[in-house]
Amino acid sequence: MSNNDWPDGVGRIVLPEVDSTLSEAVRRRSEMAGPTWILALRQTDGRGRRGRAWVDPVGNFAATLAMRPAGGAEQAALRSFIASLALYDAITAATGRSAGLALKWPNDVLLNGGKCAGILLESAGDGQLSIGIGVNLINVPASVEDGAVPPVNVLNETGANVTPEEFLDLLAPAFSRYEAQFNTYGFAPIRRTWLERAARLGEVITARTGTTEQTGIFETLDETGALILRTSQGRQVITAGEVFF
Incomplete structure (x- = not known):
């Protein structure tokens, strides 16, 4: 995919190492003119949901999209569904297949029944929404909590070896497409597409x-x-x- 597909008006920052891309988004919030992706090739202190650590072996994807969406907190929270759909499309584009992919409420992506990606939304309090995204591209964390869906990685499950930068070039345009749809037509078409891809619907x-x-x-x-x-x-x-x- 060429960088010509990168969405207009969206920034792109790639860092060799950072503690957390979510923290970096807060630190840089005054200097970002528009929506901006911050990708870390190594993340040393990543955050997961409910205060958990998000463990990032080198080679995996760790990025945050910082944006200032219109609307209140309820509208902002719907970006987790936009991010889920964008991840589904990006993984499909990276691997050439959608078989085995499913979306787990509220913000995980499953591949062949294992968790390959997670999303965390944080508000900076000044209107900035930070959407943290982690994808197991080539490794999985060594330990997971009891009862959690076992982690899997894209390389082992599909044979596709994708770099974080390559994955960002697929994810950013996909997110922008769904964001534009959301801003034009509201949540209904996002909800419909998400349900078509939902894990365990009807079960x-x-x-x-x-x-x-x-x-x-x-x-x-x-x-x-x-x-x-x-x-x-x-x-x-x-x-x-x-x-x-």
Whole structure:
């Protein structure tokens, strides 16, 4: 893919090493004129969801998109679905196949049943939204928490050897396409496409929110991106949490 496909008006910063691309996005927020991707070839202190560390073996993808989207916090949160779709398309483009790819609510990408990518959204409080994205391109972390989906990497699962820079050149245009669709048509087409690619739609899953767990059939997403579970107590709306299969 040529750099001619890089989206207009979007910045691109590639760093040899940084503690966290999310932290770097905050540090640089006053100097970025528009949406900007920050890619680290090595990340030493990456962050995952709920305060966990995101372990980044060298050769994997660690980047943050810093942007200032219009709309409030609820609209900003929908960018996790845009990022998921962009990751799906970028991995498909990088590997030449979409078989085995699925999107796990709220913000993971699965490949052949294992987790190959994760997304973390953070707000800087001044209107900046930072979308942190990690992809296991050629390695997996050595340890994962109990009950988590086992990690996989793109190279072992598909045979595609992709560098972080090459992957960014696929991901950035894909994100910009979905962002433009979202800004023009709202969440409905994003939601529809996400559901077409969703893991375990129509199957029994468990959603954990804090200390509570609910098990039921994954029925759909509502218009805010919340998970709808059909349980023995009726339909439950899960606005935040984690899903276990």
